[in-house]
Amino acid sequence: MTPVLQTSHADTASPATASSRPCALETRGLCKRYGAIEVTRNVDLRIERGARHALIGPNGAGKTTFVNLVTGVVAPTAGSIYLEGRDVTQASPQKRVAGGLARTFQINTLFTELTVAENVAIPLSQRMGIAWKLWGKPAHHAGVVDEAAALLEQLGLLQLASRRVNELAYGQRRMIEIAIALALKPQVLLLDEPAAGIPNGESGMIIDLLERLPEDISILFIEHDMNLVFRFAKKITVLVEGSVLTEGSPADIRADERVRNVYLGRRHG
Numbered sequence: 001m002t003p004v005l006q007t008s009h010a011d012t013a014s015p016a017t018a019s020s021r022p023c024a025l026e027t028r029g030l031c032k033r034y035g036a037i038e039v040t041r042n043v044d045l046r047i048e049r050g051a052r053h054a055l056i057g058p059n060g061a062g063k064t065t066f067v068n069l070v071t072g073v074v075a076p077t078a079g080s081i082y083l084e085g086r087d088v089t090q091a092s093p094q095k096r097v098a099g100g101l102a103r104t105f106q107i108n109t110l111f112t113e114l115t116v117a118e119n120v121a122i123p124l125s126q127r128m129g130i131a132w133k134l135w136g137k138p139a140h141h142a143g144v145v146d147e148a149a150a151l152l153e154q155l156g157l158l159q160l161a162s163r164r165v166n167e168l169a170y171g172q173r174r175m176i177e178i179a180i181a182l183a184l185k186p187q188v189l190l191l192d193e194p195a196a197g198i199p200n201g202e203s204g205m206i207i208d209l210l211e212r213l214p215e216d217i218s219i220l221f222i223e224h225d226m227n228l229v230f231r232f233a234k235k236i237t238v239l240v241e242g243s244v245l246t247e248g249s250p251a252d253i254r255a256d257e258r259v260r261n262v263y264l265g266r267r268h269g
């Protein structure tokens with residue numbers, strides 16, 4: 001079934017036609033400038049439904065800024081952002097979350113004194129409109145408890161449910177952050193360096209988790225760990241100095257000499 005497009009202006013609508021569904025997330029001509037510094041330069045990016053799309057690039061390329069623009073934390077200097085075909089360029093971060101966009105952060109944002117189940121219960125209860133019942137007795141609402149357990153089980157994390165976050169290894173904490181983002185039931189999930197800080201050789205646990213994510217969720221992830229990128233991504237966009245250098249399949253990107261020179265060459269010799 002073709003969904004009704006609810007774009008705010010016909011002339012700025014996502015370029016989906018009546019016969020095609022809009023893509024999950026799209027930016028058109030996105031720009032961000034801080035004074036004289038152009039951090040995001042005319043970025044056109046399409047995240048297809050069900051995508052496993054990586055955004056890579058050297059340090060300072062503008063990857064996190066791009067995520068901040070898409071989530072509404074930072075306002076663009078120019079350009080448009082479409083979520084499921086709707087122009088959300090002016091929408092608040094909260095409206096974008098309500099519209100199906102969730103993200104994780106590079107830094108840890110968990111409540112470390114609470115258990116894993118309680119951490120997952122917070123966004124679940126907010127989504128279910130019962131947060132007020134939880135303060136003082138977190139995660140004791142039957143619906144929330146059941147849903148938290150189901151989500152953790154789906155992700156292979158149920159054995160951690162009753163553990164306090166401050167008892168967990170760093171990699172386990174990163175996985176709980178992904179579970180929390182999923183508790184918002186997003187259609188589009190932005191993962192900002194899901195493997196950051198995880199010791200070499202342990203990123204496999206993140207890959208295992210990512211492979212368990214529901215297929216219909218569209219995922220854009222920023223990552224420096226090339227093992228993870230090339231194993232998980234079906235499409236890769238390379239950002240350099242705020243501009244898209246190129247995009248394509250992992251094989252295309254691997255074979256692209258420009259990419260090797262500006263990015264992969266630097267990291268992997």
Ligand SMILES: Nc1ncnc2c1ncn2[C@@H]1O[C@H](COP(=O)(O)OP(=O)(O)OP(=O)(O)O)[C@@H](O)[C@H]1O
Binds near residue numbers: 059066
């Ligand atoms: N608020 C700001 N004011 C000025 N410059 C900024 C601001 N935020 C980011 N920048 C600059 O924008 C550029 C891109 O930063 P950004 O963090 O988006 O890059 P990145 O690709 O995510 O880098 P990394 O891989 O190191 O996380 C950097 O040069 C950074 O210094």
